[in-house]
Amino acid sequence: EESNPSATYYPTGSLEIITADPSLAIIDLQLAWKFNIYAQEPMSRREIYINAGTGSVVFEDNLIHHADSTGTANTGYSGTQTIITDYTGSQFRLRESGRGNGVQTFSLNNGTSYGAATDIFDNDNNWTSTSVDIFGTDAYWGTEMTYDYFFNNFGRNSIDNNGFTLRSYVHYGVNYANAFWDGQRMTYGDGPGGNAPFTALDIAGHEVTHGLTNFTSNLVYQGESGALNESFSDIFGASVEFEALGFGNGDWLMGEDLGFIIRNMADPNSQGDPDTYLGTNWTSTAIGAFDNGGVHINSGVQNFWYYLLVVGETGTNDNGDNFSVNGIGLADAGAIAYRNNIVYLSVNSNYADARYFAIESALDLFGPCSPQVINTANAWHAVGIGERFPDGVVANYTSNSVSGCVLPHTVQFSNYSYNGANYFWDFGDGGTSTAFEPSHTYTVAGTYDVSLLVTSPCGADTEIQLSYIEVGPGAPCEYTIGSNGSTTEIECTGVLFDNGGLAGDYQNSSNSTFIIAPPNTGSITLEFVSFDVQNGGSNCNTDYLEVFEGPNTNSPSLGKFCSTNPPPSVLNSQSGAVTLKFFSNGTISEDGFRIDWSCNAISEEPVADFSSNLLETCNGMVNFYDQSLNGTTSWSWDFGDGNTSTDQNPVHLYVTNGAYNVTLVSTNQFGSSTEVKPSFINVDRPIPPTGQNANICPGETAVLTASSAGFHRWYDVPFGGSYIQQGNSLTTPVIQSNTSYYVESIIPGNSLDGGAPNFFLGGNPILEEFPNTTPLYFDALNDFLLHSVRVYAQSSGDRTFVVSNSSGGTVATRTVNVQQGNYREVVLDINIPAGNGYRIYLAGSSDVIDLYYNTSGANFPYETPGLLSIYQSGGANGLSEYYFFYDWDVKEYCVSDRTELEASTSICLGIEEESNGSVFELYPNPSQDFVTATWSESLDVKQIIAYDLKGQIVQQTVITQHANSSEINASEFSKGVYLIELRTETGSQMKRLIIQ
Numbered sequence: 001e002e003s004n005p006s007a008t009y010y011p012t013g014s015l016e017i018i019t020a021d022p023s024l025a026i027i028d029l030q031l032a033w034k035f036n037i038y039a040q041e042p043m044s045r046r047e048i049y050i051n052a053g054t055g056s057v058v059f060e061d062n063l064i065h066h067a068d069s070t071g072t073a074n075t076g077y078s079g080t081q082t083i084i085t086d087y088t089g090s091q092f093r094l095r096e097s098g099r100g101n102g103v104q105t106f107s108l109n110n111g112t113s114y115g116a117a118t119d120i121f122d123n124d125n126n127w128t129s130t131s132v133d134i135f136g137t138d139a140y141w142g143t144e145m146t147y148d149y150f151f152n153n154f155g156r157n158s159i160d161n162n163g164f165t166l167r168s169y170v171h172y173g174v175n176y177a178n179a180f181w182d183g184q185r186m187t188y189g190d191g192p193g194g195n196a197p198f199t200a201l202d203i204a205g206h207e208v209t210h211g212l213t214n215f216t217s218n219l220v221y222q223g224e225s226g227a228l229n230e231s232f233s234d235i236f237g238a239s240v241e242f243e244a245l246g247f248g249n250g251d252w253l254m255g256e257d258l259g260f261i262i263r264n265m266a267d268p269n270s271q272g273d274p275d276t277y278l279g280t281n282w283t284s285t286a287i288g289a290f291d292n293g294g295v296h297i298n299s300g301v302q303n304f305w306y307y308l309l310v311v312g313e314t315g316t317n318d319n320g321d322n323f324s325v326n327g328i329g330l331a332d333a334g335a336i337a338y339r340n341n342i343v344y345l346s347v348n349s350n351y352a353d354a355r356y357f358a359i360e361s362a363l364d365l366f367g368p369c370s371p372q373v374i375n376t377a378n379a380w381h382a383v384g385i386g387e388r389f390p391d392g393v394v395a396n397y398t399s400n401s402v403s404g405c406v407l408p409h410t411v412q413f414s415n416y417s418y419n420g421a422n423y424f425w426d427f428g429d430g431g432t433s434t435a436f437e438p439s440h441t442y443t444v445a446g447t448y449d450v451s452l453l454v455t456s457p458c459g460a461d462t463e464i465q466l467s468y469i470e471v472g473p474g475a476p477c478e479y480t481i482g483s484n485g486s487t488t489e490i491e492c493t494g495v496l497f498d499n500g501g502l503a504g505d506y507q508n509s510s511n512s513t514f515i516i517a518p519p520n521t522g523s524i525t526l527e528f529v530s531f532d533v534q535n536g537g538s539n540c541n542t543d544y545l546e547v548f549e550g551p552n553t554n555s556p557s558l559g560k561f562c563s564t565n566p567p568p569s570v571l572n573s574q575s576g577a578v579t580l581k582f583f584s585n586g587t588i589s590e591d592g593f594r595i596d597w598s599c600n601a602i603s604e605e606p607v608a609d610f611s612s613n614l615l616e617t618c619n620g621m622v623n624f625y626d627q628s629l630n631g632t633t634s635w636s637w638d639f640g641d642g643n644t645s646t647d648q649n650p651v652h653l654y655v656t657n658g659a660y661n662v663t664l665v666s667t668n669q670f671g672s673s674t675e676v677k678p679s680f681i682n683v684d685r686p687i688p689p690t691g692q693n694a695n696i697c698p699g700e701t702a703v704l705t706a707s708s709a710g711f712h713r714w715y716d717v718p719f720g721g722s723y724i725q726q727g728n729s730l731t732t733p734v735i736q737s738n739t740s741y742y743v744e745s746i747i748p749g750n751s752l753d754g755g756a757p758n759f760f761l762g763g764n765p766i767l768e769e770f771p772n773t774t775p776l777y778f779d780a781l782n783d784f785l786l787h788s789v790r791v792y793a794q795s796s797g798d799r800t801f802v803v804s805n806s807s808g809g810t811v812a813t814r815t816v817n818v819q820q821g822n823y824r825e826v827v828l829d830i831n832i833p834a835g836n837g838y839r840i841y842l843a844g845s846s847d848v849i850d851l852y853y854n855t856s857g858a859n860f861p862y863e864t865p866g867l868l869s870i871y872q873s874g875g876a877n878g879l880s881e882y883y884f885f886y887d888w889d890v891k892e893y894c895v896s897d898r899t900e901l902e903a904s905t906s907i908c909l910g911i912e913e914e915s916n917g918s919v920f921e922l923y924p925n926p927s928q929d930f931v932t933a934t935w936s937e938s939l940d941v942k943q944i945i946a947y948d949l950k951g952q953i954v955q956q957t958v959i960t961q962h963a964n965s966s967e968i969n970a971s972e973f974s975k976g977v978y979l980i981e982l983r984t985e986t987g988s989q990m991k992r993l994i995i996q
């Protein structure tokens with residue numbers, strides 16, 4: 001502890017003359033080595049005198065004075081109190097060894113080095129003179145009282161139940177206005193003016209309890225778990241005060257002795273803290289949010305719970321729920337809170353856990369239907385967590401399954417009964433159980449009633465659920481909707497649960513679809529057996545289940561449902577498929593739903609209908625969606641430009657500008673139905689580029705140039721494929737023969753909106769407090785231009801905006817000077833290629849960030865059809881929070897048809913291609929298989945050679961006789977452009993051939 005590198009455990013002695021006479025008379029003097037021996041195990045500290053001649057022990061002087069003695073202290077805040085101190089031989093000091101391995105208090109003398117701390121002394125153990133450190137005795141006495149509270153009530157031997165030495169250090173620093181537990185010891189500052197040290201009794205109890213929590217639940221000091229950690233310290237700080245001073249002399253205020261109230265457990269609102277979970281004054285629990293996510297603020301909820309449980313009260317909470325709690329007194333309430341913290345809670349426990357296990361603790365300690373159990377639950381209901389507790393026995397259960405299509409089928413039952421002691425289950429197939437939560441395996445096909453009889457000293461109740469379990473080959477299979485992604489099932493009957501299953505709440509942050517598409521189906525019936533999805537008003541703007549009449553979410557919506565806008569008990573989809581989209585944000589989940597579905601075979605002819613992702617396009621690409629009713633088995637589309645398709649949901653590229661009629665004929669075994677939509681799709685593509693061909697010789701590169709109103713992309717194929725490069729010119733690779741390239745013109749289209757329109761999302765917008773690089777995530781469904789976003793700036797300054805792709809690579813950065821003010825437009829003009837998993841964020845290197853964001857109220861995804869989907873934030877509650885970038889202005893790219901440009905080697909070959917149509921002809925051209933080449937008789941043609949566009953020979957025909965025509969068999973050629981060369985003795989001539 002002294003950091004002395006030369007320290008050893010070997011004692012060094014000094015030579016002394018000592019008497020061996022026990023009366024210490026100066027007789028029998030001996031020369032002896034005196035050693036000072038300090039042993040840790042067993043604990044001793046003695047001066048031992050060894051005869052220098054014989055080695056025998058002459059005398060031992062025990063330096064540890066176990067004689068703790070009783071003193072009287074004038075404490076800083078708690079008046080005159082009895083303390084236990086020890087005696088050094090000349091003075092009394094604030095140490096004792098009677099409580100565990102000791103209680104000790106030191107002074108840091110306004111420094112911060114624990115190595116320099118000193119003992120606090122008094123000469124006569126009557127610590128009342130003006131020179132006494134009254135705040136030292138305060139902290140010391142408070143620690144003794146805290147030790148006693150836990151020992152006397154719960155038999156606990158200090159914070160680790162193993163005698164942990166409780167060391168306090170007072171007078172930390174100068175004007176330091178806090179007290180803290182650092183994992184080893186309590187430390188107390190002297191307060192803002194240096195004259196109100198934080199050594200009051202309730203604060204001492206508070207800090208010691210932090211140590212106890214460290215050794216038990218060890219609740220993480222962040223968000224809800226941190227608020228519970230703080231609350232347990234307040235609960236036991238107040239309890240220590242009540243017990244040490246007498247109940248009538250204590251109070252529910254924290255820190256009142258210092259001259260200002262820090263918290264009020266009996267009225268948290270009075271100090272700006274919440275008394276209801278998520279109610280008034282509740283603060284963000286997000287990582288990075290103020291006060292470690294509100295640990296000293298949201299603690300008000302459990303603080304008020306404890307106050308209600310001790311004292312009792314009737315009232316109305318922030319949820320508008322009336323409550324009535326009968327107080328059970330300090331001892332029982334303290335025992336419940338203590339057991340919860342010691343036995344049940346763990347590092348990541350939240351408020352729901354605290355409620356559940358407080359009731360468990362009360363059940364353990366006081367038994368079912370005891371007033372302690374009922375009022376524990378009712379006090380939690382009063383602070384907005386959980387339901388009111390009934391007085392009598394209530395039988396209630398559910399299970400993880402109600403239907404099994406494969407035998408044997410095992411069902412796990414969950415017991416939600418109240419105030420029971422004994423349980424008797426009858427599973428309906430002859431099986432029974434007395435377990436609390438049994439599982440049962442059904443082996444025989446059938447439909448079974450299940451009953452549960454619950455009894456206890458406070459009564460009895462039975463819950464019978466008729467036809468509760470159906471098992472066997474004819475029973476529906478069970479499914480759960482995913483938490484993300486899409487699932488398609490083709491069973492005609494089934495049972496669908498939310499992703500928490502039948503027994504549990506659904507998961508937060510879900511975004512998934514479940515498609516039911518049995519073959520040969522005319523309609524599908526959905527029966528909502530149960531439905532409980534977070535209240536979100538009539539628009540269901542938090543969590544929801546949306547039902548679409550068809551095979552995808554582009555089908556017509558049959559409704560968007562939540563508990564404030566529930567579905568009808570039966571819903572019919574007249575389509576042969578139905579799509580269920582389930583969305584939940586990052587907070588609050590409920591029981592969820594059970595939907596039993598059944599399908600009905602096709603029984604009449606279809607009613608044809610369809611939609612598309614857009615009606616006007618400047619790039620020609622359109623997605624069509626079948627919306628026919630009554631079940632369709634084949635589809636025939638006519639896009640109005642001469643092209644057709646038999647896909648159910650085709651994608652079509654319109655090449656030529658115009659307005660197009662679109663027709664769908666839907667057919668099943670009962671007949672056909674035709675839907676025509678005149679001028680349904682309007683195509684307005686940019687004008688294709690004009691350009692320059694290049695003439696070169698074989699083995700050279702060519703430079704092709706293009707011009708138009710937009711920018712250009714170059715390809716080596718006339719349709720599809722990936723572009724080679726962008727720009728106004730293309731330098732080709734080395735080429736050997738005539739080669740065509742294709743260039744398109746691209747111009748940004750009209751502005752489209754994306755993202756949340758502004759920061760009024762329903763949750764309060766808040767200003768970021770630290771350099772915050774939390775991103776928004778988005779997918780680019782097609783290439784687009786991100787023209788601008790809107791931000792809310794607290795101050796003016798340069799901010800660096802970054803877009804990165806899914807692998808973390810930077811797409812672009814833009815440093816923009818944003819002036820202070822609301823709804824500022826930030827022009828970015830970043831080209832976003834089609835792709836998933838993009839992020840936009842502010843670089844931490846920005847001069848300022850100072851922008852507003854929302855920690856709640858977001859309703860992802862924010863979609864701009866066909867172009868952009870902003871699907872979450874990067875924070876801890878990614879689906880409920882929204883960061884910085886509002887009201888995007890995005891522009892799709894309008895794409896022209898491609899213009900063909902040629903790098904020609906013909907001139908260099910000596911014969912100008914197509915110079916004289918009468919000399920060399922190919923017909924038919926374009927062709928599919930056989931082509932006839934004709935030429936002037938005057939040409940003495942020796943070979944006919946076909947090249948592909950890479951200049952490679954694909955066919956070579958030798959002409960042996962004098963002729964003026966030959967047939968080319970192109971039936972093996974793949975579709976595309978070829979060059980046909982007539983080769984004579986003296987030169988050659990070329991023509992282009994198109995194979996379709």
Ligand SMILES: [Zn+2]
Nearest residue numbers: 206210230233
């Ligand atoms: Zn604390």
